[in-house]
Amino acid sequence: MSRQRPHTDELYDASLPENLAGIKVSVVGLRSRTLWTKGANFSDFIIPPKTLPVPYVKRLLIVYHNLGNWSSLYYTLSGYTLLSPVVGFLVYDASSYNFRTKNLSKIELNTNGKPVSIDFQNSSLADRGSDLRAKCAAFGAYGKVFLSDMSLPNMCYSRNQGHFSIVIPFMKKQKISPFWIVGFLGGFLGLILVGFAGIVGVRSLMGKRNQEMVKEADEGECLETYWIDNSKMPRAEVTRTQPVLESTTTLPNPKLSWYA
Known part of the structure; x- marks a missing residue:
């Protein structure tokens, strides 16, 4: 802007060195009366009408920042993760229009109770701003951070x-303790050993019971055995029923009837 006379109410993009690639800076010059009647709607910020510079100056300069992928390098918040790039604006006295000086006076704004709106719709991560856990973070001087709830998705106020920026609580992944792993493996192996011991015990008990049954059967009746090829077969004693002879007594002849 120092190379030419800038036009009022027109936004200019600044050219930054290569070592700041990813950061965007833009500047707009306004008259105080224009800020009072119309407000300012540039970049991601909407400054409401009836806003005055403090202290009062005829002209002011608003510098907008979008830190892009440098955001987490300049601003961090313990326990939270940035969901959007850090954006900001600063206001300077531009009454002299001497932009070559490095000592521009910083001034404040009096919005008469109305908030400045910060719209994160153009952010690549703003689609997550609808998360109920998301909050608006305002980074102040000396490392102070102020958090507030979001009344509308991707919209903050100041x-x-x-x-x-929009932030969300950082969710730490719970690490599994090695003691839990050792305990789980020990318990699993213990269950396998108990099951194996139970199977062996049942088989042993059944085998012992079968032996007792065979022994009882052998002691109950002694049978002779004989071999058929390679098989040993039981054989009972031969018992034959003695024959009963019929009587040899001759029955008397029946008397004949005289009428026969």
Whole structure:
């Protein structure tokens, strides 16, 4: 902007060195009366009408930042993860229009109770801003961070200039303790051993019971045995029923009837 006279109410993109690739900076110059009547709707921020610079100046310069993939390098929040790039705006006194100076005076804004809207719709990660756990983070001076709930998805509000982002609580993966692993394997092996011992015990008991039954059967009746080829077969004693002879007594002749 120092190379030419900039136009009021027009946004200019700054050219940054290669070592800051990924960061976007843009600048707009406004008259205070324009800010009062129309507000400012540039970049990701909407400054409401009836806003005045403090202290009052005729002209002001608003510098917008989008830190992109550098966000986590400049701003961190313990226990939270950034869901969107950090964006911000700062306001300077531009009454002299001497942009070559390195000592521009920083001024504040009085929005008369109305909030400045920060729209994260253009963020590549903003689709997760609808998560109920997501919060708005405002990064203040000296490392101070202010968290607030999101009333609308991907939309945050502020009454002051600064830098902002959408954050979500960091979910740590629970590590399984090696003691639990050893205990689980020990219990599993113990169950296998108990089951194996139970099977062996049942088989042993059944074998012993079968032996007792065979022994009882052998002691109950002694049978002779004989071999048929390679098989040993039991043989009972031969018992023959003695024959009963019929009587040899001659029956008397029947008397004949005289009428026969």
